[in-house]
Amino acid sequence: MSIYDTVHERSLTEAEGFWADAAADIDWQKSWDQVLDDSNAPFYRWFSGGQLNTCYNALDRHVEGGRADQVALIYDSPVTDSKRSLTFRELRDETALFAGALAANGIGKGDRVIVYMPMVPETLIAILACARIGAVHSVVFGGFAANELATRIDDAKPKAIVSASCGIEPARIVSYKPLLDQAIELASHKPDKCIILQRPQETAELLPGRDIDWDDAISRASPHDCVTVDATDPLYILYTSGTTGEPKGIVRDNGGHAVALHWTMKNIYDVEPGEVYWAASDVGWIVGHSYIVYAPLLHGNTTIIFEGKPVGTPDAGAFWRVVAEHKVACMFTAPTAIRAIKQQDPDGLLVKKYDLSSLRSFFLAGERCDPDTLHWIETKLGVPVIDHWWQTETGWAIASNCLGIERLPIKAGSASRPAPGWDVHVLDNDGHDVAPGTVGSIACRLPLPPGTLPGFWQANERYRQSYLTRYPGFYETGDAGYIDEDGYVFIMSRTDDIINVAGHRLSTGAIEEVLASHADVAECAVFGVADALKGQLPIGLLVLKAGVERDSAAIVADVIQMVRDTIGPVAAFKKAVVVARLPKTRSGKILRGTMRKIADNEAYRAPATIEDPIVLDEIRESMQGIGYAQET
Numbered sequence: 001m002s003i004y005d006t007v008h009e010r011s012l013t014e015a016e017g018f019w020a021d022a023a024a025d026i027d028w029q030k031s032w033d034q035v036l037d038d039s040n041a042p043f044y045r046w047f048s049g050g051q052l053n054t055c056y057n058a059l060d061r062h063v064e065g066g067r068a069d070q071v072a073l074i075y076d077s078p079v080t081d082s083k084r085s086l087t088f089r090e091l092r093d094e095t096a097l098f099a100g101a102l103a104a105n106g107i108g109k110g111d112r113v114i115v116y117m118p119m120v121p122e123t124l125i126a127i128l129a130c131a132r133i134g135a136v137h138s139v140v141f142g143g144f145a146a147n148e149l150a151t152r153i154d155d156a157k158p159k160a161i162v163s164a165s166c167g168i169e170p171a172r173i174v175s176y177k178p179l180l181d182q183a184i185e186l187a188s189h190k191p192d193k194c195i196i197l198q199r200p201q202e203t204a205e206l207l208p209g210r211d212i213d214w215d216d217a218i219s220r221a222s223p224h225d226c227v228t229v230d231a232t233d234p235l236y237i238l239y240t241s242g243t244t245g246e247p248k249g250i251v252r253d254n255g256g257h258a259v260a261l262h263w264t265m266k267n268i269y270d271v272e273p274g275e276v277y278w279a280a281s282d283v284g285w286i287v288g289h290s291y292i293v294y295a296p297l298l299h300g301n302t303t304i305i306f307e308g309k310p311v312g313t314p315d316a317g318a319f320w321r322v323v324a325e326h327k328v329a330c331m332f333t334a335p336t337a338i339r340a341i342k343q344q345d346p347d348g349l350l351v352k353k354y355d356l357s358s359l360r361s362f363f364l365a366g367e368r369c370d371p372d373t374l375h376w377i378e379t380k381l382g383v384p385v386i387d388h389w390w391q392t393e394t395g396w397a398i399a400s401n402c403l404g405i406e407r408l409p410i411k412a413g414s415a416s417r418p419a420p421g422w423d424v425h426v427l428d429n430d431g432h433d434v435a436p437g438t439v440g441s442i443a444c445r446l447p448l449p450p451g452t453l454p455g456f457w458q459a460n461e462r463y464r465q466s467y468l469t470r471y472p473g474f475y476e477t478g479d480a481g482y483i484d485e486d487g488y489v490f491i492m493s494r495t496d497d498i499i500n501v502a503g504h505r506l507s508t509g510a511i512e513e514v515l516a517s518h519a520d521v522a523e524c525a526v527f528g529v530a531d532a533l534k535g536q537l538p539i540g541l542l543v544l545k546a547g548v549e550r551d552s553a554a555i556v557a558d559v560i561q562m563v564r565d566t567i568g569p570v571a572a573f574k575k576a577v578v579v580a581r582l583p584k585t586r587s588g589k590i591l592r593g594t595m596r597k598i599a600d601n602e603a604y605r606a607p608a609t610i611e612d613p614i615v616l617d618e619i620r621e622s623m624q625g626i627g628y629a630q631e632t
């Protein structure tokens with residue numbers, strides 16, 4: 001048996017011993033009573049009875065343990081032309097002070113705090129300050145519109161919101177404060193306080209009594225110590241797209257999360273404490289939570305917060321400049337970023353411009369990595385390029401080449417083999433394992449390892465119904481794919497309406513809800529079509545109400561603007577077309593999958609139950625008008 005096989009097998013057959021060993025690397029205030037508490041299966045809890053503080057483990061213990069003067073955080077911002085470094089001591093002190101400011105404003109253990117911030121050091125400080133006082137943070141990505149923020153405010157019911165006057169996109173300043181004000185207006189729940197970081201690029205007007213300037217808040221605060229919490233207490237809620245417009249509040253606990261994320265740094269990414277680790281993502285996404293904030297700091301690594309883009313800030317060499325300048329040992333990003341770089345620098349001339357000798361490995365996730373992209377970056381960098389698969393729900397990789405355990409051969413198109421702790425199966429409709437190489441629904445046998453979701457925020461029944469019901473004893477991932485003869489996992493598509501646009505997870509159902517709310521729209525369909533840069537892009541088909549005489553182009557422009565205003569620019573919804581009718585089965589099911597195949601020029605067979613096959617020809621013609629279904 002290979003080393004990987006031995007480790008993986010032990011992680012499943014002796015799960016409690018395996019994770020108890022990993023937990024020894026975390027500082028506990030009180031040891032756990034039980035490693036795995038299965039008394040309420042299928043809801044499992046890890047390290048119940050244990051007590052700790054996640055911020056203490058991420059900052060204070062490194063200060064006390066000899067890393068006080070090591071850089072903990074590098075802020076590199078080509079969009080503002082500024083850079084800043086904070087040592088573990090400085091980051092601890094600034095975090096303790098902001099924690100004091102939160103406490104002085106009435107925030108305590110268990111209270112929720114929404115963080116709606118751009119990629120600046122204060123965002124990490126706010127997140128860690130919440131963890132320090134046992135408050136539950138919920139970060140909302142800056143590219144979402146007010147309505148999405150309002151939905152999250154109503155679900156999380158935060159006592160406070162931490163935000164900034166603005167974010168900076170290469171082409172424009174994003175005024176966060178008006179979006180925040182609008183969201184609070186829309187929401188039924190109102191936060192008591194908003195702490196606003198005023199950025200020099202654009203200052204915001206503050207509402208007396210509710211809004212507090214970040215600088216004022218900390219100037220009056222005194223440092224706050226770490227508050228002991230239960231291992232099973234929530235650390236954060238991160239909302240992610242579900243199959244409707246109602247996002248799912250994924251909960252993360254403190255104990256299992258700290259144990260698992262710390263473990264991944266050596267075992268999956270093969271980095272040593274003290275090295276520089278860079279996840280080029282956004283703190284608004286799970287990759288940012290796990291690998292910009294928590295895992296590197298828990299493990300004593302230097303992390304980077306990069307306020308820029310892979311291209312255009314100023315060029316397609318931005319990533320390589322950062323790697324060279326800060327001596328990054330391990331980097332992580334989404335395939336879409338590499339496709340963007342490759343498009344602008346196909347020969348990799350900008351890669352050659354920098355000394356990348358510090359870089360040992362390069363990880364990709366967030367969407368399927370096509371073999372061309374994988375091979376291109378592999379050749380240009382000359383280091384192992386590892387595609388690994390995970391989800392907001394899981395918090396860390398379900399399948400990965402675990403470089404710190406044993407480097408397995410790389411197979412392009414595969415996320416490698418299941419990570420320790422993960423018992424991955426491919427199931428047919430009846431819940432039976434399929435033969436190697438056969439596509440099916442991918443499900444993981446319960447219990448999931450530590451660091452994964454214990455449930456949804458105050459909606460565990462919804463969690464059970466969405467993930468645990470179809471295959472009893474398993475967590476249904478929502479991904480479809482296969483496992484080959486060598487045990488390699490290939491993720492091919494989703495089994496639901498979720499699409500991945502530039503590594504951002506979106507629900508086509510949520511976009512449809514917006515289109516359907518237009519006064520002239522009778523019905524609609526949204527699905528993801530292939531895109532060379534972003535992987536997938538949503539397109540919309542609209543059927544108008546009888547008697548509507550407005551120009552179709554004006555209605556299309558309306559719905560595009562509505563999606564931007566309701567969901568946000570990140571949805572990248574730019575194409576829609578009016579059609580006479582939608583293809584349906586006789587029972588009324590809209591054939592989105594068939595339309596997607598037509599748009600992408602894939603072979604398809606109209607289902608026998610189709611109401612009227614002629615509609616498919618009409619749809620093809622309409623889609624040609626917006627640049628799809630070009631060949632017959």
Ligand code: COA
Nearest residue numbers: 142143169174280281287334336337340366502503569570
């Ligand atoms: N705040 C406000 N607006 C934001 C935003 C933020 N934090 N992030 C993105 N947006 C806006 C962009 O300005 C853009 O608006 P536009 O329609 O006015 O141009 C829109 O949302 C889409 O943004 P994006 O997906 O970034 O597309 P892009 O065309 O600007 O850039 C890439 C394309 C490939 C360079 C970019 O998508 C990218 O860097 N992707 C990596 C994704 C990633 O790291 N994912 C995390 C998972 S690992």
Ligand code: AMP
Nearest residue numbers: 365366367368388389390391392491505
């Ligand atoms: P998110 O929750 O935003 O991280 O999105 C999770 C989804 O992204 C997964 O369920 C997959 O559909 C997709 N995904 C993430 N990583 C990969 C990968 N390496 N290969 C294929 N799909 C991936």
